[in-house]
Amino acid sequence: MADAGERAGARVLLLVNAASGQGLDDATRAHLRERTPDRLRGTELVVIDEPEFARLRERARTELERGAAAVVVSGGDGMVSLGVDLVAGTPVPLGILPTGSGNDCARAAGIPVARRRWREALDRLLRALEHPDAYVRRVDALRVRCGGRERWVANSVNFGFDAVVNARANELRLPGTLRYLAAIVQETGRFEAREFALRLDDGPEERLATTLVCAANGGSIGGGVRIAPGADLADGRVEVVTVAALPKIGFLALFPTAMLGLHVHLPQVRIRRAVRLAVTGPAELPVFADGEPIGAGGFELEVVPGAWRLLHG
Secondary structure: OOOOOOOOOEEEEEEEEEOOOOOHHHHHHHHHHHHHHHHOOEEEEEEEEEEOHHHHHHHHHHHOOOOOOOOEEEHHHHHHHHHHHHHOOOOOEEEEEEEEOOHHHHHOOOOOOOOOOOHHHHHHHHHOOOOHHHHEEEEEEEEEEOOOEEEEOOOOOEEEHHHHHHHHHHHOOOOHHHHHHHHHHHHOOOOOEEEEEEEEEEOEEEEEEOOOEEEOOOOOOOOEOOOOOOOOOOOEEEHHHHHHHHHHHHHHHHHHHHOOHHHOOOOOEEEEEEEEEEEEEOOOOOEEEEEEEEOOEEEEEEEEEEEEEEEEO
């Protein structure tokens, strides 16, 4: 059987969110024109470079329906989430070029940031596509129901203080983790523990006063905050992190401590593993998934083992 790079008429979709500042410049476009025929031996590379995320998703779905040997996304966790939502449950592999501000899903998958070596990283993915049996592996995804919609999530679902921080961080023009830490400082003192109801797998419903609930498929959020250092993208489980009430100084220390994975020793932090999770909380609190808002008031999820195929260079 011919591999992905040799199939007649095979197509690779390259998705770029131009609004994120990672649009294709003239040099990169020229590089693609010059190098792609050698790398893919005649396979068509379809570049979808859109500033509007909704339009990018729409065009990508349309192109994927026409057939593709692989999808490659350039950007941060939001772009990875888009890619996983496109390919989960299909045989089409997804390649990741981590050029965003957070890159937590790529970090969990062991993929180095590619901001300054964008073209070299793309070349490696295209070469890997010639040998998919060696460079493709199965990865879990979270099937999440929130806000009246079901979607696939790659890295994490955040509800409570961490989601409020994420919303604030999205408004700040600061790099990576610094933006997240600045948002923590701004929101600390405004947020108090609230009552949440959780059900893990087939266990009883638990009611507890907590500041946040994070369902982590990968180990970090916020560009390197190691909220669940034991998480594994391919173990069939999600790490459920809850944090009880903390004084203001405790909030300020929690996330910097979590960057080293040391928060797990705090008595207010509890981490459990589950396949299914249902959470309800205050209706006004936002729910974020992979750094993007998806609803409010609660969510349900299920881990689907091996839901998508990761192409690595």
